[in-house]
Amino acid sequence: MYQVGNLVKKLSDKHGRKRESLMPILQGIVEKHNYLTDEAMVEVAKELDISAAEVYGTASFYTFLDTQVRGKYVIRVCKTITCSMKGKNEIIQTLEDILKIKVGETTSDKNFSLIETNCIGWCHKAPAILINEIPYTELTPEKIVEIIKGYLHK
Amino acid sequence: MTINLNINDQKVSVPRGTTVLEAARKLNINIPTLCNHADLCVAGNCRVCVVEQKGARTLIAACAMPVSEGMDIYTNTLKVRNARKHIVELLLSEHRSDCTKCYKNQKCELQALANEFAFGDTIFLDLVEDHNYTIDRSSPSFIKDDSKCIRCQRCVRTCSELQYISAIAVSKKGSHQKISSFHNRPMSHVVCTNCGQCVNRCPTGALVEKTYIDQVWDAIYDTEKHVVVQTAPAVRVALGEDLGYDPGERVTGKMVTALKQLGIDSVLDTDFSADLTIMEEGTELLTRLKKALVDGDKNTVLPMFTSCSPGWIKFIEHKYPQFLPNLSTCKSPQQMFGALAKTFYAQKRHLDPSKIVSVSIMPCTAKKYEADRPEMRASGYKDIDFVLTTRELAVMIKQAGIDFRNLEPSRYDSVMGESTGAGVIFGATGGVMEAALRTAYEIVTGREVPFNNLNIIPARGMDGVKEATIKIEGCTGDWKFLEGVELKVAIAHGLTNANKVMKLVKSGKAAYHFIEIMACPGGCIGGGGQPIPTSMEIRKNRMKAIYSEDEHMVLRKSHENPEVIAIYKEFLGRPNSHLSHELLHTHYVERENY
Numbered sequence: 001m002y003q004v005g006n007l008v009k010k011l012s013d014k015h016g017r018k019r020e021s022l023m024p025i026l027q028g029i030v031e032k033h034n035y036l037t038d039e040a041m042v043e044v045a046k047e048l049d050i051s052a053a054e055v056y057g058t059a060s061f062y063t064f065l066d067t068q069v070r071g072k073y074v075i076r077v078c079k080t081i082t083c084s085m086k087g088k089n090e091i092i093q094t095l096e097d098i099l100k101i102k103v104g105e106t107t108s109d110k111n112f113s114l115i116e117t118n119c120i121g122w123c124h125k126a127p128a129i130l131i132n133e134i135p136y137t138e139l140t141p142e143k144i145v146e147i148i149k150g151y152l153h154k
Numbered sequence: 155m156t157i158n159l160n161i162n163d164q165k166v167s168v169p170r171g172t173t174v175l176e177a178a179r180k181l182n183i184n185i186p187t188l189c190n191h192a193d194l195c196v197a198g199n200c201r202v203c204v205v206e207q208k209g210a211r212t213l214i215a216a217c218a219m220p221v222s223e224g225m226d227i228y229t230n231t232l233k234v235r236n237a238r239k240h241i242v243e244l245l246l247s248e249h250r251s252d253c254t255k256c257y258k259n260q261k262c263e264l265q266a267l268a269n270e271f272a273f274g275d276t277i278f279l280d281l282v283e284d285h286n287y288t289i290d291r292s293s294p295s296f297i298k299d300d301s302k303c304i305r306c307q308r309c310v311r312t313c314s315e316l317q318y319i320s321a322i323a324v325s326k327k328g329s330h331q332k333i334s335s336f337h338n339r340p341m342s343h344v345v346c347t348n349c350g351q352c353v354n355r356c357p358t359g360a361l362v363e364k365t366y367i368d369q370v371w372d373a374i375y376d377t378e379k380h381v382v383v384q385t386a387p388a389v390r391v392a393l394g395e396d397l398g399y400d401p402g403e404r405v406t407g408k409m410v411t412a413l414k415q416l417g418i419d420s421v422l423d424t425d426f427s428a429d430l431t432i433m434e435e436g437t438e439l440l441t442r443l444k445k446a447l448v449d450g451d452k453n454t455v456l457p458m459f460t461s462c463s464p465g466w467i468k469f470i471e472h473k474y475p476q477f478l479p480n481l482s483t484c485k486s487p488q489q490m491f492g493a494l495a496k497t498f499y500a501q502k503r504h505l506d507p508s509k510i511v512s513v514s515i516m517p518c519t520a521k522k523y524e525a526d527r528p529e530m531r532a533s534g535y536k537d538i539d540f541v542l543t544t545r546e547l548a549v550m551i552k553q554a555g556i557d558f559r560n561l562e563p564s565r566y567d568s569v570m571g572e573s574t575g576a577g578v579i580f581g582a583t584g585g586v587m588e589a590a591l592r593t594a595y596e597i598v599t600g601r602e603v604p605f606n607n608l609n610i611i612p613a614r615g616m617d618g619v620k621e622a623t624i625k626i627e628g629c630t631g632d633w634k635f636l637e638g639v640e641l642k643v644a645i646a647h648g649l650t651n652a653n654k655v656m657k658l659v660k661s662g663k664a665a666y667h668f669i670e671i672m673a674c675p676g677g678c679i680g681g682g683g684q685p686i687p688t689s690m691e692i693r694k695n696r697m698k699a700i701y702s703e704d705e706h707m708v709l710r711k712s713h714e715n716p717e718v719i720a721i722y723k724e725f726l727g728r729p730n731s732h733l734s735h736e737l738l739h740t741h742y743v744e745r746e747n748y
Binding site for chain 1: 314319320321322323324325326327334335336337344345747748
């Protein structure tokens with residue numbers, strides 16, 4: 001588990017301790033650690049003097065504020081219509097094969113998580129994925145292998 | 155400023171800011187509601203209250219729409235009726251409608267609406283089976299069944315607005331939306347106080363008390379067992395509501411008769427142990443004052459907080475554990491009674507305590523949790539075996555086929571059935587304070603508390619936080635040190651108000667000596683185990699009944715209760731004696747704040 005106390009304090013100092021600061025603080029934690037641990041959410045609740053259930057409620061509303069363990073690189077495959085028509089399933093199949101995980105899972109070395117996402121706005125260059133915040137578009141199985149290789153060597 | 159509008163072609167004038175729903179009520183036009191609740195802020199999420207506004211493109215939610223000049227509202231057009239029917243049907247499509255098996259059968263607001271609107275076949279699929287709903291039975295006080303939840307969020311608003319806890323909040327979205335605790339943890343493992351205010355306001359069977367009716371029947375039918383019942387002060391002024399009476403009717407005598415007819419071996423009164431609590435807690439307060447003010451004892455902290463309300467106890471354990479030393483060590487009246495039932499009472503009646511089943515009738519769901527606390531086994535047994543709410547007692551009375559209205563009243567049994575008006579007023583916010591002052595003032599000065607007819611008016615009423623200052627004059631004997639002291643007290647009810655007081659205490663700005671806190675709005679009369687529905691008006695009626703019960707008592711000061719005098723003489727010795735501490739006092743636990 002990652003240590004989050006100082007980060008939460010730093011983010012609260014930066015954004016303020018009002019209720020409306022909750023989102024930027026949660027985003028700040030996710031930016032750094034990819035997901036929110038229970039400890040992180042409790043820490044935020046304490047800092048903003050709101051309930052932990054409320055923090056969890058907000059976090060669980062947003063797909064990009066994960067409350068489950070996520071790897072260093074979160075791969076989000078667009079699952080909406082255009083990407084589906086342009087070969088999303090092949091992309092997922094390829095990713096599952098090279099990472100040896102299913103959609104929704106994280107590799108045992110905690111390097112990659114594979115999940116599906118709703119439209120990320122790259123329909124004109126479908127199929128598209130996000131790896132953390134970087135979009136990769138007009139994908140083919142060959143291209144995706146190369147991209148993942150790049151991350152493996154990072 | 156007055157706004158004029160028409161509802162169903164009838165003219166009505168209301169102040170600006172009034173909602174369409176309120177304006178319609180003024181005309182006695184009924185608009186159905188579901189997520190709306192008089193005690194809570196507007197949510198406008200269930201849409202059951204939609205009405206048609208002339209010239210508007212869409213239907214509007216009457217509960218959330220403020221009136222405007224010249225509005226033409228229609229509440230019963232074809233468009234409105236069709237929309238409402240679909241709305242109720244959509245709610246039902248996500249609600250497990252096993253009504254005949256449901257604890258809330260015939261008491262469910264959704265069922266009542268279905269009865270009005272959604273008769274016949276529905277065009278919507280039943281989605282309940284597709285969801286992986288969970289039923290949380292982890293709390294000893296209540297059950298949370300998500301398959302019956304329609305996400306109206308009354309519980310969420312209750313927990314946040316009235317109780318400042320937010321143990322539950324809305325999580326996820328769309329068809330996955332769910333009312334959940336922190337990370338879906340079991341309710342027994344989160345900050346929940348078991349106060350049951352959410353249970354009081356849930357329109358369906360999604361939140362109900364955990365019932366122990368069958369266990370109590372089993373004990374009654376078991377001829378080996380001696381069943382002792384105690385009834386809390388607030389039960390007698392509310393039980394009638396579930397048995398056909400208007401709010402505020404006192405049914406004490408009939409309730410005692412009904413309990414005897416159920417087959418209870420001995421019907422006794424929590425008011426007795428409320429009087430005992432005053433002796434213990436009053437003595438504790440005076441001892442604390444002496445230690446702090448005269449002896450300068452650094453380990454003695456002020457203000458002292460009352461400890462009767464188990465919801466409040468759990469609140470402070472979670473939220474302000476640094477103030478646990480300020481809590482009175484006195485157990486609540488329920489638990490004092492329980493510890494004595496299997497010791498003193500058993501001896502007096504020559505009974506084997508292992509054969510005694512101790513049942514309490516409480517206006518409260520948190521009492522079920524309190525009875526289960528590991529600290530509450532001072533008698534060597536579980537001090538209280540089962541706790542039933544006011545609502546559960548009403549169910550038992552109906553199950554037994556008792557004609558409640560035509561019962562002759564009867565008196566409580568003895569011993570531990572005698573009480574005073576001071577014990578009765580424990581049921582309303584400020585009552586413990588008033589009872590404590592009636593006794594403490596007299597112990598210290600030898601004179602009655604200086605209020606007309608013992609009625610300490612500043613302690614009464616529905617203000618969220620009440621304060622009073624009482625100057626102590628004419629002290630006698632050991633109490634000379636209190637001469638001229640201005641005793642500062644505060645009273646709060648509802649945990650949001652309790653939190654306000656706690657913030658003051660924490661900041662060091664408030665120099666109180668003694669603070670009474672009750673977890674529920676209005677005190678126990680508004681408890682989570684009381685008849686549903688609840689509203690300020692209903693609670694005020696119950697409160698009036700409590701004080702009228704007090705006025706009608708011959709004895710109105712705890713220290714004059716003959717059975718209390720006797721128990722000290724025969725058994726306990728004196729208040730705060732060694733045996734008292736063993737049986738009647740307890741300690742508290744620090745808990746996590748989530």
